[in-house]
Amino acid sequence: MNISEFKTAGKLITGLGAIKALQPEIERLGIKDFAIVTDKGVSNSGLLEQVLSLLPIPPALIFDDIPPEPEVGVIEEKLQLLRKKDINGVVALGGGSAIDSAKVLAATYGYDGSLYDLFGENTLTSRTLPLIVIPTTAGTGSEVTNIAILSDPQSQMKKGIVSHCLLPDVAIVAPEMTKTCPKGITAASGIDAFVHALEAYVSVNASPITDALAEKALKLIYNSLLHAYNNGENLSAREDMATGSLMAGLAFGNAGVGAVHALAYPLGGRFHLSHGMSNAVMLPHVLKVNAPFCADKLYSVAKLLKVCERHHSKDEAIKLLLAAIEKLCRDVDIPASLTHFDIPPSCVGELAIEASKVTRLLRNNPKQLTIEEIEDIYRLAF
Numbered sequence: 001m002n003i004s005e006f007k008t009a010g011k012l013i014t015g016l017g018a019i020k021a022l023q024p025e026i027e028r029l030g031i032k033d034f035a036i037v038t039d040k041g042v043s044n045s046g047l048l049e050q051v052l053s054l055l056p057i058p059p060a061l062i063f064d065d066i067p068p069e070p071e072v073g074v075i076e077e078k079l080q081l082l083r084k085k086d087i088n089g090v091v092a093l094g095g096g097s098a099i100d101s102a103k104v105l106a107a108t109y110g111y112d113g114s115l116y117d118l119f120g121e122n123t124l125t126s127r128t129l130p131l132i133v134i135p136t137t138a139g140t141g142s143e144v145t146n147i148a149i150l151s152d153p154q155s156q157m158k159k160g161i162v163s164h165c166l167l168p169d170v171a172i173v174a175p176e177m178t179k180t181c182p183k184g185i186t187a188a189s190g191i192d193a194f195v196h197a198l199e200a201y202v203s204v205n206a207s208p209i210t211d212a213l214a215e216k217a218l219k220l221i222y223n224s225l226l227h228a229y230n231n232g233e234n235l236s237a238r239e240d241m242a243t244g245s246l247m248a249g250l251a252f253g254n255a256g257v258g259a260v261h262a263l264a265y266p267l268g269g270r271f272h273l274s275h276g277m278s279n280a281v282m283l284p285h286v287l288k289v290n291a292p293f294c295a296d297k298l299y300s301v302a303k304l305l306k307v308c309e310r311h312h313s314k315d316e317a318i319k320l321l322l323a324a325i326e327k328l329c330r331d332v333d334i335p336a337s338l339t340h341f342d343i344p345p346s347c348v349g350e351l352a353i354e355a356s357k358v359t360r361l362l363r364n365n366p367k368q369l370t371i372e373e374i375e376d377i378y379r380l381a382f
């Protein structure tokens with residue numbers, strides 16, 4: 001067994017009603033004047049008001065307009081505004097976009113360089129402000145990862161800042177926060193969570209600890225996503241999705257994700273497909289290429305998700321697994337082809353060049369892909 005370290009938020013508070021822990025945690029961390037970072041969809045859904053009603057003193061600052069998949073420039077603007085106030089804490093309420101923004105804001109409040117210089121690994125060595133995060137999607141798992149992903153308009157790519165300074169002090173995973181999540185976001189972020197678990201499970205860095213988390217996450221997500229999608233008020237499905245997405249976050253936050261994410265990044269950066277959607281579209285195609293290189297793991301997943309019978313061979317079971325994943329994507333109305341998004345097939349070469357640069361993720365993949373193989377995978381996705 002290789003030596004590995006396990007990274008997560010300082011404290012995890014989970015379960016229905018966990019949101020009530022917000023005020024005690026604010027006090028425990030000695031936070032007096034803080035900023036809430038959220039977005040219009042979350043505030044229009046009534047969640048912001050609900051959270052504010054739990055606080056005896058209103059926050060010093062509310063950013064309620066973080067755009068989906070935020071660009072670096074947006075965070076730089078917010079940072080200027082934040083620095084004008086005497087803030088000593090940040091609370092994120094939202095999906096991955098609001099949480100990643102808050103992670104960067106809390107970490108860089110006292111940093112005077114350009115955010116562009118922080119892309120990559122371990123460029124940030126300290127965080128200025130305490131950080132509490134409350135996810136409202138299930139989800140990115142960002143509440144427990146050391147990554148923040150921003151859109152870089154210069155290179156038309158999604159890029160990651162990776163540092164232990166981005167791990168929140170507290171993650172409050174209260175499943176009721178996801179009840180208002182719109183259908184399309186439930187589907188895309190839910191498949192994203194499934195991909196996190198699957199890519200972590202087949203990652204070359206997987207460990208017995210991340211495997212256990214990924215296995216449970218795969219089961220929870222596979223069995224509850226369609227129910228949460230069909231009926232957003234189904235609290236038991238929302239609860240399983242919130243737990244599954246958290247566990248998937250813990251798994252991939254330590255084992256890493258692979259080629260699905262690497263090939264999804266240029267689709268987000270260049271064509272503005274959401275993170276969840278771009279992963280969902282690439283998933284079946286990358287899996288087909290990866291399958292021979294992680295056959296034992298995929299066979300385990302097929303048995304775990306009960307998509308095969310005892311008499312099926314390993315190869316048959318893997319085929320059934322791939323078909324079951326494609327069906328899940330179809331059932332939650334994820335388009336099967338990039339053509340649906342008006343992406344011209346002539347872009348394949350450029351997409352492959354950009355994806356091949358995401359070595360931070362490609363090196364976790366069970367199969368080391370050549371640029372020609374990456375091009376072939378994109379071609380399959382049309």
Ligand SMILES: NC(=O)c1ccc[n+]([C@@H]2O[C@H](COP(=O)([O-])OP(=O)(O)OC[C@H]3O[C@@H](n4cnc5c(N)ncnc54)[C@H](O)[C@@H]3O)[C@@H](O)[C@H]2O)c1
Binds near residue numbers: 041146
């Ligand atoms: N840091 C990480 O570890 C990590 C991992 C995966 C993805 N990401 C990043 O996260 C972002 C995507 O996050 P996401 O999929 O959670 O979506 P999101 O945060 O972009 O939100 C999508 C939309 O859903 C709305 N929404 C979210 N929750 C809602 C709720 N409960 N009720 C009503 N509306 C709601 C938002 O207002 C927004 O309009 C991308 O930028 C992606 O790159 C980060």
Ligand SMILES: [Fe+2]
Binds near residue numbers: 275
């Ligand atoms: Fe993801």
